[in-house]
Amino acid sequence: MQLSGKAASDASDKKRALISAAFTTIAQISKIGVGFAFIKLIAVYLGAGGMGQLGHFMSVVTLLSLLAGGGIVNGLIKYVAQYKKQPKRLMDTVAVSKAYSLVFCTLICFLGCIFSKLLSGYIFKTPDNYWIIIFLSIAQFGFAFTNLVTGVINGLRDTKTYALIQIAGNVLVLPVSWILIKNFHLIGAALSMVFFFSFYTIPALYFYRRSIFFKFSKGLKYEAEGFKRLMAFTLMAMVGAISVPLIEIIIREQIIDNVGFVAAGIWQASIKLSSAYMGFFTIFLAVYFMPMVSEKAEVSHITPLVLRFMKLVMVIFISGALVFYALRQYLIPLLLSAEFVELESLIKYQLLADFFRISTYVISFVVVAKAALRIYLVSELTQGFVFCGLSLSFLHSGLGVKGVFLANLIMNIVYFLVSIIGFMIYRRRSI
DSSP: OHHHHHHHHHHHHHHHHHHHHHHHHHHHHHHHHHHHHHHHHHHHHHHHHHHHHHHHHHHHHHHHHHHGGGSOHHHHHHHHHHHTTOHHHHHHHHHHHHHHHHHHHHHHHHHHHHTHHHHHHHHTSSGGGHHHHHHHHHHHHHHHHHHHHHHHHHHTTOHHHHHHHHHHHHHHHHHHHHHHHHHHHHHHHHHHHHHHHHTTHHHHHHHHHTSHHHHTOOOOOOOHHHHHHHHHHHHHHHHHHIIIIIHHHHHHHHHHHHTOHHHHHHHHHHHHHHHHHHHHHHHHIIIIIHHHHHHOOOHHHHHHHHHHHHHHHHHHHHHHHHHHHHTHHHHHHHHSOGGGGGGGGTHHHHHHHHHHHHHHHHHHHHHHHTTOHHHHHHHHHHHHHHHHHHHHHHIIIIITHHHHHHHHHHHHHHHHHHHHHHHHHHHHHHO
16 A cells, blocks of 8 residues: 555655646747747847847846845745745744845835936937836836745746746736737837736736735845845845846947947847747756755765756757758748848857857756855956947957857856866865
């Protein structure tokens, strides 16, 4: 009877795992599909020049999606995974996280509203669109709420619920985006970018109200030690925002000044294509890999996980990249439009850079899971400044937008090699 019961339990676990994997796969396919559809709509109705004009706002929305609520989603995943068998500590962690997020959101909203005209002038080249900045400043409260809910869900490894939130949000946003972009072009595309992240709040609220965290909520709780721990993840998120979206804005501005809006649009299209398929890998690592690492205390247990997941993401990425590159003459016009034909000769640099980047992500998730703040800060800032410096140097030397692609590739190769060496040193010192 004991063996039979254990066999039944194992079979039940395998069934749940298969169901979760199926939902996660559907969610990621829907997210990638919506991402590509969104890029297609902008490419068709705005063209390469319009894509370039919208680039700054895309980066700002991406930045806020990372920083909303303090950018503590990875911290939540870590601590919820640690405390999931300690109900009191788990509830306290969630209550502290809600208070922390509310404070951070309020500060961002205040600053966004105060400086809305100044920001609009830089982002849209006109202060008249200040109301979009105000709308985004308010909408980021929704971003933060979704980050809180999904952080807890991922920490509990409830992949089915997480997948359902993703699927529902993706289904809701696409028709709204199509109507807005078709009828209002640049303004419609800007609003669609905000809705792209806002609509996940609706299913997130639904599942939150059905959860134990709503029924037995402790509300908001201020705790100095809890705020201090979360601050480490805010610093990580802020550095991530500086090293990616803000650096992108600086480089894009230089592309516009030196080559023009069309070239900026070509580069922006490659970024959005990249983020669409790279999103699959980052979510996969956040949902499956990071909770596993958070639960492991010994480096001897972490190393096999790192090697296994690195091999896995490398094989999957190479397989997809080879197919994409072989069919680039058909896929790029299909995913974007005929205006983006220049990207066909440049996409190889983006694919190679992304290969090294996704391989490095595996090690980066270990750093985040272990809250190794100093290592994360130095590595993220360094790669951001290296990319910015190389890009500006290549741009001014006459390479044009190709120079930015080459700079991205060089930076990711260097970052990959440094990360491998760093992990080997960490492993030896921890043995």
